Amino acid sequence: MNMNDRIEAMLEKVQKAPRYTGGEMNTQIKGWEEAPLHFVFCFPDTYEVGMSHLGMKILTGLINDQDWSLCERCFMPWVDMMALMKEEQVPLFSLESRRPLKDFDVVGFTLMYEMSYSNVLAMLDMGGVPVERRDRGENDPIVVAGGGCASNPEPISDFIDAFMIGAGEEVMLELNRVILERKEKGWTREECLKRLAQLEGVYVPSLYDAEYHPDGTLKSFRPNCPEAPERVMKRYVDDFDHAYFPSKVAVPYTEVVFDRITLEIMRGCTRGCRFCQAGMLYRPVRERSLETLVHQAETLVEATGYEEISLSSLSSGDYTCLPELIRELMRRMKDRRVSISLPSLRIDSVLKESLEETQQVKKSSLTFAPEAGTQRLRDVINKGVTEEDLIEKVRDAFQGGWSSVKLYFMDGLPTETVEDLDGIADLAKKVVAEYFKVPKGERARGLRVTVSCSTFVPKPHTPFQWAAQDTISVINEKQEHLREVLKIKGVNFNWHAPHLSFLEACFSRGDRRLGRVLKRAWERGCLLDGWNDQFKFDEWMEAFRDCGLDPAFYANRERSREELLPWDFLDCGITKDFLWREKEKSDRAETTRDCRKGCNGCGIQRFKGLCAYADPKRAGAPSPSLVPYEPEGGNA
Amino acid sequence: MRMLGVFEKSERVRHIGHLDIQRAVQRGLRRSGLPVAYSNGFNPHIQVTFASALSTGACGKREIMDVKMAEPVSEEVFLRKMNAAMPQDMQLSSARAVDDRHPALMASLKAGIYEMVIRDPRQADRLLPAIGPMMAQETIPVARKTKSGIKEVDMKPLIYALRGEGQKLYATLMLTERESCKPNMILEGLKRAAGMPEEEEVRMLVIRTQLLGEAGDGGLVPLETL
Ligand code: SF4
Numbered sequence: 001m002n003m004n005d006r007i008e009a010m011l012e013k014v015q016k017a018p019r020y021t022g023g024e025m026n027t028q029i030k031g032w033e034e035a036p037l038h039f040v041f042c043f044p045d046t047y048e049v050g051m052s053h054l055g056m057k058i059l060t061g062l063i064n065d066q067d068w069s070l071c072e073r074c075f076m077p078w079v080d081m082m083a084l085m086k087e088e089q090v091p092l093f094s095l096e097s098r099r100p101l102k103d104f105d106v107v108g109f110t111l112m113y114e115m116s117y118s119n120v121l122a123m124l125d126m127g128g129v130p131v132e133r134r135d136r137g138e139n140d141p142i143v144v145a146g147g148g149c150a151s152n153p154e155p156i157s158d159f160i161d162a163f164m165i166g167a168g169e170e171v172m173l174e175l176n177r178v179i180l181e182r183k184e185k186g187w188t189r190e191e192c193l194k195r196l197a198q199l200e201g202v203y204v205p206s207l208y209d210a211e212y213h214p215d216g217t218l219k220s221f222r223p224n225c226p227e228a229p230e231r232v233m234k235r236y237v238d239d240f241d242h243a244y245f246p247s248k249v250a251v252p253y254t255e256v257v258f259d260r261i262t263l264e265i266m267r268g269c270t271r272g273c274r275f276c277q278a279g280m281l282y283r284p285v286r287e288r289s290l291e292t293l294v295h296q297a298e299t300l301v302e303a304t305g306y307e308e309i310s311l312s313s314l315s316s317g318d319y320t321c322l323p324e325l326i327r328e329l330m331r332r333m334k335d336r337r338v339s340i341s342l343p344s345l346r347i348d349s350v351l352k353e354s355l356e357e358t359q360q361v362k363k364s365s366l367t368f369a370p371e372a373g374t375q376r377l378r379d380v381i382n383k384g385v386t387e388e389d390l391i392e393k394v395r396d397a398f399q400g401g402w403s404s405v406k407l408y409f410m411d412g413l414p415t416e417t418v419e420d421l422d423g424i425a426d427l428a429k430k431v432v433a434e435y436f437k438v439p440k441g442e443r444a445r446g447l448r449v450t451v452s453c454s455t456f457v458p459k460p461h462t463p464f465q466w467a468a469q470d471t472i473s474v475i476n477e478k479q480e481h482l483r484e485v486l487k488i489k490g491v492n493f494n495w496h497a498p499h500l501s502f503l504e505a506c507f508s509r510g511d512r513r514l515g516r517v518l519k520r521a522w523e524r525g526c527l528l529d530g531w532n533d534q535f536k537f538d539e540w541m542e543a544f545r546d547c548g549l550d551p552a553f554y555a556n557r558e559r560s561r562e563e564l565l566p567w568d569f570l571d572c573g574i575t576k577d578f579l580w581r582e583k584e585k586s587d588r589a590e591t592t593r594d595c596r597k598g599c600n601g602c603g604i605q606r607f608k609g610l611c612a613y614a615d616p617k618r619a620g621a622p623s624p625s626l627v628p629y630e631p632e633g634g635n636a
Numbered sequence: 637m638r639m640l641g642v643f644e645k646s647e648r649v650r651h652i653g654h655l656d657i658q659r660a661v662q663r664g665l666r667r668s669g670l671p672v673a674y675s676n677g678f679n680p681h682i683q684v685t686f687a688s689a690l691s692t693g694a695c696g697k698r699e700i701m702d703v704k705m706a707e708p709v710s711e712e713v714f715l716r717k718m719n720a721a722m723p724q725d726m727q728l729s730s731a732r733a734v735d736d737r738h739p740a741l742m743a744s745l746k747a748g749i750y751e752m753v754i755r756d757p758r759q760a761d762r763l764l765p766a767i768g769p770m771m772a773q774e775t776i777p778v779a780r781k782t783k784s785g786i787k788e789v790d791m792k793p794l795i796y797a798l799r800g801e802g803q804k805l806y807a808t809l810m811l812t813e814r815e816s817c818k819p820n821m822i823l824e825g826l827k828r829a830a831g832m833p834e835e836e837e838v839r840m841l842v843i844r845t846q847l848l849g850e851a852g853d854g855g856l857v858p859l860e861t862l
Contacts, residue, residue, distance in 0.1 A: 009755075009839065011651060012693065012839065017651035018649075018651050018652050018656070021648055021649065021651060022648070023648045023649055023723060023724065023725050024723065025660070025663070025664075025667075025722075025723045028723070028724050251660075251663060253649065253652045253656045253657075253659075253660055254652070254653075254656050255656075301666075302667060302669070303667065304663065304667070305662070305663030305664060305665070305666035305667040305721070306663070306666075307663075307666070336666070337674055337680045337681075
């Protein structure tokens with residue numbers, strides 16, 4: 001049987017064949033010969049997860065829009081498919097042309113969460129690409145990666161030739177152009193990598209060496225050749241309002257996790273929550289103009305036929321013209337029966353007015369994220385939300401006809417005590433009480449309050465990057481306590497065992513020695529770790545042992561101000577001084593104001609014109625929806 | 637006014653289930669910008685029905701969608717706009733405008749024509765010669781799954797025609813709301829007649845090439861022309 005017949009035979013046996021067959025609307029791409037540069041975009045998780053990811057759709061669209069490059073897609077196969085592929089000796093193939101990954105010039109991964117790293121190794125191996133970068137030869141593809149986790153690329157740097165740090169929209173094309181030039185001019189792999197290292201926002205791990213102190217902490221981290229910069233600067237999108245946006249995005253046949261249009265209304269967040277890596281990394285805040293968003297919404301509705309639009313950003317309620325935007329979208333979408341949903345409502349910023357409007361279209365459950373149970377702890381994490389705020393919004397919601405509320409919290413936050421845990425239960429009780437205050441005839445039936453608690457993972461580039469994560473046994477005790485105090489009528493409690501968060505903590509703040517652990521774990525069969533039924537915690541622990549490394553060193557150890565951190569060579573905009581200042585304020589439970597009230601000197605102000613709130617006069621023409629700057633003095 | 641659109645479900649998308657095909661057509665209709673009718677109610681959806689559900693794994697050459705229009709449009713415009721809005725693997729070959737009182741397709745459906753390709757030529761060589769003997773039997777008992785368990789039924793009265801050639805079987809099989817014969821049942825019957833062990837796996841590609849309805853004179857004609 002030829003390859004295609006073998007694939008067809010496998011597809012008849014697997015659970016969800018459409019994960020591997022492609023051909024969805026708006027994915028009819030050019031033929032292999034039509035473009036000289038071949039890129040395969042790999043998502044290290046299943047089709048359903050990957051096809052929900054806006055960034056993937058933007059980047060595949062961008063690469064395909066260039067007449068000199070084509071982009072195909074590949075996802076992590078499910079275990080049944082992997083077993084068949086092994087049996088039939090079929091390499092991991094792209095959905096479009098069904099070629100193995102090794103046939104492409106560039107294999108690109110998006111790294112959304114640490115626990116997908118083992119899938120990266122598996123996909124490379126199944127696709128016929130040597131797993132470790134040092135084993136790759138002149139004819140092997142260049143393996144690149146980007147996404148949120150690239151902000152500490154070290155733990156996975158044994159397997160990636162070049163990382164893109166920051167926004168991928170522009171650097172992606174620059175990188176592809178260099179790789180195309182290599183093809184034309186016959187540069188060696190090494191020469192090509194050295195040229196890539198000179199692009200702003202590109203990190204090439206083979207050009208750097210790390211040394212360690214006897215206690216295991218990092219002693220030095222330096223480039224080993226003149227082509228590599230001392231510090232790698234993150235990339236920004238120059239003009240967010242006019243950033244590339246695909247006019248056609250793929251519409252899956254089968255149901256995926258987020259099966260709707262996502263409109264990114266704003267990038268960044270001005271709130272400065274101290275646990276939030278995205279809030280630190282995606283500074284400064286930039287809003288998309290109303291005109292651009294309305295145009296994007298119409299283009300996408302026409303191109304996809306989706307029946308739902310969701311507005312996305314870290315803090316949608318902060319979007320300056322939110323009510324206007326919702327009203328305008330609803331007006332234009334009414335005849336087309338498209339509903340609008342707001343996923344990440346911030347309890348202190350959503351106008352009652354827009355609550356009422358969304359409800360007209362769809363009465364889904366409302367989500368609030370107080371994150372911590374007491375005001376003291378909310379001050380520690382700088383979550384600028386008060387109990388009164390929350391209760392008021394919940395009251396509005398119940399009066400407006402909602403009966404289902406979700407409350408998100410974290411356990412294991414720095415300085416957390418039993419009072420803070422009890423505070424979660426108190427808050428849940430108060431929410432339930434608000435529901436019963438609405439007269440019986442007027443409130444919607446079927447009260448459902450869901451309290452979800454996730455385990456805090458300290459992240460690089462945040463004020464908590466020095467903090468110790470609670471040990472698994474401490475978290476277990478805390479969760480046990482929460483289960484007790486949250487036995488409240490009408491309240492559902494969701495929690496997750498802390499093991500995955502523990503590993504996430506290791507890999508989010510790990511150094512390059514963890515590459516060995518990763519490889520060992522993969523050899524021991526660790527795969528699809530984000531899936532409960534596949535996660536093999538014990539094998540991971542064995543892998544640490546095999547490599548002589550202690551996971552607690554990475555997860556549960558508090559770092560000192562002096563320690564050289566594995567990601568210190570990256571300049572992600574915010575400075576270490578700012579993060580340390582924030583850490584000290586957090587120790588004193590002191591809050592930091594919202595950037596919209598004045599600049600806090602995070603480091604972004606070093607780049608003239610980048611942040612509209614730091615330097616209003618020089619900021620590049622602010623989009624029409626930016627709020628005017630309110631001078632209030634600043635400590636920049 | 638309603639529009640009967642004849643469309644293909646090609647080999648690439650044959651593993652897409654019926655519900656997902658329905659949704660793909662709904663989204664295609666939305667993309668087309670055609671004046672389709674929506675149902676009332678809280679979750680309005682496009683009023684479109686299908687003559688028959690095609691099973692997961694099977695291809696269809698001439699499947700039929702039945703779309704209620706809010707305003708009249710010409711067949712040409714419908715065809716052109718839909719083909720621009722549908723994926724390559726689900727293109728339409730014809731469209732026919734009918735009156736709202738046109739009988740529901742599902743009710744007029746009588747039979748389907750199937751092409752069944754036996755992937756392994758050696759198995760085809762063993763199975764095809766069994767067609768004659770099987771059809772000569774008085775009854776052709778096959779097992780069929782029902783809600784109350786597995787039941788033996790006689791499928792002989794459900795077969796209008798069956799012949800074979802090379803690796804292919806051509807079958808015209810009853811397909812009504814009440815009673816239908818599935819291509820798998822034919823395979824099962826042939827395996828029995830050929831003395832092939834039940835557990836022997838036979839890979840077969842099923843292509844439904846035509847849906848049939850009953851004309852005034854009792855003859856079977858393409859459903860979309862009825
Ligand atoms: S530069 Fe100032 S205003 Fe801008 S994000 Fe940083 S702290 Fe906030």
